[in-house]
Amino acid sequence: MVVSSQRIQMRRIIAAASLFAIAGASLLSMTASVEAARITNPVAVFSGIDKITGRITTFDVYIGETVQFGALQVTPRVCYSRDDTEAPKTDTFVEVDEITLDRKIRRIFTGWMFADSPGLNAVEHPVYDVWLNSCKAKSDLPPPDSAAKQ
Template identity: 70%
Template sequence: MKKFRPAFVPAAVLVLLMADAAGAARAQYTIQSAPLAPPAGMSTTPAVPPSGPLPPAPQTPGSARQLPPPGSPRPGARDAFPGPAPAVVPPAAGTASPPTGTDEGDMVVVQPPAEKIPNPTAVYAGLDKITGRITSFEVKIGETVQFGALQVTPRACYTRPPTEPTNTTSFTEVNEITLKGEAKRIFTGWMFASSPGLHGVEHPIFDVWLTTCKAAPPATAKSAGQQ
């Protein structure tokens, strides 16, 4: 009995057979595509835009927009493009201009200067630091009175009216007599009766300060000597 031996099939023939089988299967399952029909009531003709101007859109009552009159600025245009600045007209000659920072309608109140009453006599108090004795003496304006080693000369003495706060001042010159007999200026300025230590005379032995002013001249005039 002879054994069956399969015949040898070349590879090229096997490839051709497989290609034929694939072609037959593709021809059996061919799918044909066709365009779908449009829905009922819809035209298949493409829309053509009109060549003329479009009709205005319908507006509901109350939705009409108010347009500004011709020539008026647009909203916000005033802030973006401010108009020209108004010209500044200087006041006429002889017209008082209002002070800076106030309106023309505001009333500016200027406080008058304090009234000073001149007096012909100044009254001083002198202290001897060695003995501790305090002496009061009067000096006429422009005259000189010596207290110890000091010479006191008032140049002015002012007071205030009774309706104003009390403020008695005197412009005074004080000289010191040295051992050689020379006069040395040690003080020149204003003395205040309410503040004796504000502007005081600096001397190791004697102190002098203003106490008040008198409207009458002193009873007895003494040009020199300790009071």
């Protein structure tokens, strides 16, 4: 009787280990599919507000390009989004510099911005605020290389 209960105990342990192995494999495959769904985009779309005039401007910036918004220079380094089957998660790594009154350039922000949480890492400046709207594959504006050739 003792031998039989030990065998039953051993079978339960083996069955539990098998379930953990299957669950672990499923988790790994789900993680791989989430990483595969990330899309690298060539254009980041920002919005900025001029607090003096109250005007909000939306502007496209190609990755690696620097665009000036008021006294700020915005340079996105990457812009990631997800495909249509995933929950929208759009983020960019961006550097923002300020041109001071004595014409010096001072870095005021380096980091990640998230379109679904614009207040989390938006650039807050005494006169200008800038935040990420979205990423996209194409822009109506020509890329920086083709603009220089014209």
